[in-house]
Amino acid sequence: MIGRARPEDETEPWMPSRPVRTARAARTAAVAVLLLAAAIACGGGQDGGRSAAVAPRTPAWDRVGTLSVHTAQGPRACTASVVRSPRRNLLVTAAHCVENHRIGLLDGLVFTPGYRNGYSPYGSWPVRSVTVDPRWSAGADPEYDVAFVTVGAVGGRQVEDAVGGNPLGTAQGFGLAVSVTGYPNERDEPITCSGLTASQSPTQERFDCAGYTDGTSGSPWLTANGRVIGVIGGYQEGGETPGTSYSVTFDDRVAELFQRAVA
Numbered sequence: 001m002i003g004r005a006r007p008e009d010e011t012e013p014w015m016p017s018r019p020v021r022t023a024r025a026a027r028t029a030a031v032a033v034l035l036l037a038a039a040i041a042c043g044g045g046q047d048g049g050r051s052a053a054v055a056p057r058t059p060a061w062d063r064v065g066t067l068s069v070h071t072a073q074g075p076r077a078c079t080a081s082v083v084r085s086p087r088r089n090l091l092v093t094a095a096h097c098v099e100n101h102r103i104g105l106l107d108g109l110v111f112t113p114g115y116r117n118g119y120s121p122y123g124s125w126p127v128r129s130v131t132v133d134p135r136w137s138a139g140a141d142p143e144y145d146v147a148f149v150t151v152g153a154v155g156g157r158q159v160e161d162a163v164g165g166n167p168l169g170t171a172q173g174f175g176l177a178v179s180v181t182g183y184p185n186e187r188d189e190p191i192t193c194s195g196l197t198a199s200q201s202p203t204q205e206r207f208d209c210a211g212y213t214d215g216t217s218g219s220p221w222l223t224a225n226g227r228v229i230g231v232i233g234g235y236q237e238g239g240e241t242p243g244t245s246y247s248v249t250f251d252d253r254v255a256e257l258f259q260r261a262v263a
Contacts, residue, residue, distance in 0.1 A: 052193035052211030055181050062114035062121070062163045064181045064190060064220060067097055072112040072120045079182035079190075080111055080149060081220040083228060084167045085262050088160035089128075091149040092168070093218030094233030095136040098127070098147050104137075105130055111151050113163045116189045122162045125151035131261040133253070143203055145233040146248050148261035166220065169227030170255045174199045176229065180207055180245065182219025197221065197230070203249050204235045210243040221247055 055061045068076040078097035083090050091111055099105050110124040128151060133144035151159050159165075174197050181192040193209035200206045207221065207230075217238045221230035230247030232238040239245045248254065 050193060050195060050209045052180075052191035052209055055190040055192035057114075057116065059164065060226070061181060061190060061192070063166055064183075065111050065113035066115050066183050066215075067093065067109050067111055067127075067218065068124075070108045070110060072110065072115055072124050073118070074108075074110070076183070076185050076215055077106075077109075078218040079216055079220075079232070080218050081181075081228065081231075082113065082159055082163055082165040083148070083258075084160065084165035087150070087262065088158040088165070089150050089153070090165070090261060091151060091159070092220065092228060092231055093147055093149060094231050094238065095132045095145045095147040096140065096233060096237050097218045098130045098149060099132055099137060101137065101140045111149070111159070113159065115183070118188060122159075123154050125154050125159050128152045131257060133257055142234050142237065143248065144253065145237060146231060146250075146254055146257065148258060150261070166222060166226050166228045168250070168254075168258055169223060169229040170250045170252070172223070172227070172229045172250065174205055176223055178207065178221040178223055178229065180209070180212070180219050180221050180232070182212065182216035182232065184211070184213045185215035186213065191216075200235055200246055203251070203253075205230060205247050205249050206235075207245045207247070208243060209245070212239070212245050213242050216245070219245075 063082045067078045067080050068074045080091040080093035083092045109127040112120050112124045114121045131148045135141040136144040176197045179194045197205045217232050219232045220228040229250050232245045234248040235246040
């Protein structure tokens with residue numbers, strides 16, 4: 001899916017984080033269809049022959065997980081990851097993974113960090129609230145295709161207490177070495193690939209590596225020092241072919257959104 005262009009004179013005020021509605025059984029099937037449609041993959045282009053491989057099982061990779069409906073085995077949509085925050089309960093993903101402009105916030109999502117081959121080593125963490133820019137809510141503007149998501153505690157622990165969190169990195173520029181890790185819908189374990197970011201536009205960046213199919217939207221772009229500087233999303237909602245992925249540039253827009261999410 002291709003997001004619509006940003007209005008030139010957009011002046012809408014910020015909207016606060018909104019609680020996610022309780023899932024209703026009558027809507028579950030419809031939500032699942034929309035989720036799977038929204039889970040845009042990344043693709044095609046000048047990947048230099050590189051292709052993603054299965055991510056090794058390490059504590060750092062366990063901060064990345066699946067977003068699915070109701071349970072870890074439910075319909076799977078996107079990828080998310082834990083970002084360091086004061087309340088230790090925050091994820092970052094693409095906005096199109098959690099809010100559809102036709103029906104609003106998507107119901108019944110859970111985050112399962114470290115998911116592999118049907119095994120959920122840390123359990124599943126229910127999504128409680130979502131923070132997106134109002135320009136995404138109003139018109140699916142690809143310049144604002146990023147979201148911060150809070151999850152509820154499990155067993156008295158916050159998700160960051162269980163797996164740790166990646167610090168947010170903004171204003172880092174282009175040409176950075178990153179690893180991009182996510183969950184294609186057709187696989188039960190995460191894939192990863194390393195390479196350099198490049199400028200797609202002053203506010204969008206790209207990453208070339210094959211294998212990022214449906215389900216990898218929201219996958220974090222991690223630098224060598226562990227900072228997350230992007231997520232698959234933005235232009236073309238992340239990409240139209242599996243070899244080139246896009247992200248909104250993590251600049252003042254994302255820094256301000258993060259401050260709204262943790263306020």
